[in-house]
Structure formats: C-alpha cells, structure tokens
Amino acid sequence: MIPILRVLLYLPSVSATLVRGSHREVAGAPPFLPWWEEAFRRAFPEDVRSALNRQAHAPPLESAPWALRVIKRLLPRFRLEEGYEFAYAALKGERRCLLPAVLVQGMLSSMGLTSGVYTVYESPEGKRSNLGHAVAVLRLGKGDYLMDPSEPTPFPKHRGPFVATPKGLRFAEPQHAPDGAIVGYRTREGTLTPDPVAPLSFPYLRSQFYYYRGEQAKGGVFRGPSTPEGLPRSEAMLRKAVALAPENPLAQYVLGPTLRKEGRLEEARVTLERARRLYETAGFVPPGVEAALKRL
Numbered sequence: 001m002i003p004i005l006r007v008l009l010y011l012p013s014v015s016a017t018l019v020r021g022s023h024r025e026v027a028g029a030p031p032f033l034p035w036w037e038e039a040f041r042r043a044f045p046e047d048v049r050s051a052l053n054r055q056a057h058a059p060p061l062e063s064a065p066w067a068l069r070v071i072k073r074l075l076p077r078f079r080l081e082e083g084y085e086f087a088y089a090a091l092k093g094e095r096r097c098l099l100p101a102v103l104v105q106g107m108l109s110s111m112g113l114t115s116g117v118y119t120v121y122e123s124p125e126g127k128r129s130n131l132g133h134a135v136a137v138l139r140l141g142k143g144d145y146l147m148d149p150s151e152p153t154p155f156p157k158h159r160g161p162f163v164a165t166p167k168g169l170r171f172a173e174p175q176h177a178p179d180g181a182i183v184g185y186r187t188r189e190g191t192l193t194p195d196p197v198a199p200l201s202f203p204y205l206r207s208q209f210y211y212y213r214g215e216q217a218k219g220g221v222f223r224g225p226s227t228p229e230g231l232p233r234s235e236a237m238l239r240k241a242v243a244l245a246p247e248n249p250l251a252q253y254v255l256g257p258t259l260r261k262e263g264r265l266e267e268a269r270v271t272l273e274r275a276r277r278l279y280e281t282a283g284f285v286p287p288g289v290e291a292a293l294k295r296l
Helices: 004-010 012-025 032-043 048-055 060-074 086-092 098-110 202-215 230-244 249-261 265-282 287-294
Strands: 115-122 128-140 143-147 160-165 168-171 173-176 182-187 190-192
Touching: 012 032, 012 086, 012 202, 032 048, 032 060, 032 086, 048 060, 048 098, 060 098, 060 128, 060 143, 098 115, 098 128, 098 202, 128 160, 128 249, 160 173, 160 182, 168 182, 168 265, 202 230, 202 249, 230 249, 249 265, 249 287, 265 287
Parallel strands: none
Antiparallel strands: 115 128, 115 160, 128 143, 143 182, 160 168, 173 182, 182 190
C-alpha cells in the first residue's frame, strides 16, 4: 500500500495522482500541501513534520487518536456533496469519510505505523449500507484497529469491513477484542487472522474518489433532478472508477442506474449483472442491486 500522506509530504511529484486529480475538478482551490502545512501551524504549536516525528516515538494507541484530532481540527465541516475532494478541504475545510481516512492512513504511515483504508458496509450499530463509508485501519501485532473521524471515539467496532484477502475482496465480519482490536475476520471461506488480510489497494482508493464524483455530479444519477449535462458527467466519472478498479462493485452498481436514466437499458442490465456477480463473489449482495435489476 502506498503511504499516501508520506507521499504527499516528501514525494510531491508522485502525490499528484490524488491531489492533481482533485484540483482538476475544482477551480480556485489553493494547493493542498501548502494549505495543509499552514492550517496545521495555525491549529497546533509546531509544524506538521515535527509533530509527525514526535508522534512516531509515542505508543501507537496514543498516536492514532492524535491523528483523528488533527483531522477534526483542520477539517471541521462535514459535507456529503464535496467533502471527498482534496481541493475542497483546502478551499473550505470540508470533509467526508474517504478523504479523512486517506489522510489518517497517511499520517500513521508517516509515523512508521502499518496502516491502510477499508470501506465498510455495517456500522457499529448494525446499520447496513453499500460500501459508501471509508475508515482507516491501524495494523498492530495484537490486531487491527479501525479509525473513523466520523465517530465520537477512537477505534469504533464497525461490524462489516470490506477487505482484501488471498481469495479476493470480501465482505467480512470482524471478531473484536474488548479494546476494539480486530483479531479475526470471518468471510465466506472461513475465519482469517489479520495477517493475510490487507487494506484496499491504491487503485481501488483512486476508483472510490471517482465513484464519489459520479455519485455527486450535479444533475447526475443521484444529486438533484437528472439533466442532459449531469448524467453524462456521472457516467464518465463512474466509468473512470470502473476502469481504475474493475473489482469495485459499488462503482459497477451505480453505473447501472446511470445508464438506465440515459435510456440505455441493455447496457444497464449487463452492468448491473456484472455488479451482482462481484457482490456475490465477495459474499453479500445489497438489496438495492436486485431492486435496480427489477426496474429494467
């Protein structure tokens, strides 16, 4: 897994993969890295690199909550429609789940800690969704700790992470220790220890950014009344998401209703059936997939 924020801080030519993609979508936003460093200096009494170096010497279960506090201080406003973009973070201090998860993962990695990002389909309260929520994961020898800036306390016990296993992407049921550590992942093939389980790949995370751009396109598939300009925008972003990570079932699924709204019913059916196969292979088919197929 690429240590994303370490890349942002020390290898800016490589970090352009995520940041430049965001700034292409948003005009007038200040460059992300200078904004991040200046915002940190205003919020805390030291520069971000010194803080990361200091936190690298603290116990991991203390450094991880610190990273969450940084996100909540620098990105105080939740915004469903735009909070996934680096550019809107710098322009408005906005956040949604994916961007904070990526930034937390990067801070942990910059401290020398093994970390990654999962999407989740079942909350700590048991509420199910369709992989639209992202969390960071801190990986220690005693287990994996989920980190979610959207939750009030560190290390929430989400019930349904979507993870990479030796058999492919899988919906998993975590087995939690009392302190919140995940010590096992139950999948369709059986229960795995954390060792063979991996966070989502960098192409998958890039795909998820494009998924949100398609989902939230004005006049597109979901946001507001669909328009002749908005639907092609949704389609283009979702096709980019699928191209980056064909194994991303959520991107495949939402592309189906987009095509249906554009009147391309057979393409929509093929796309939705492809999405259903991905979900079936991973171990769970959300009800919306079958409902979308019935509408065709």
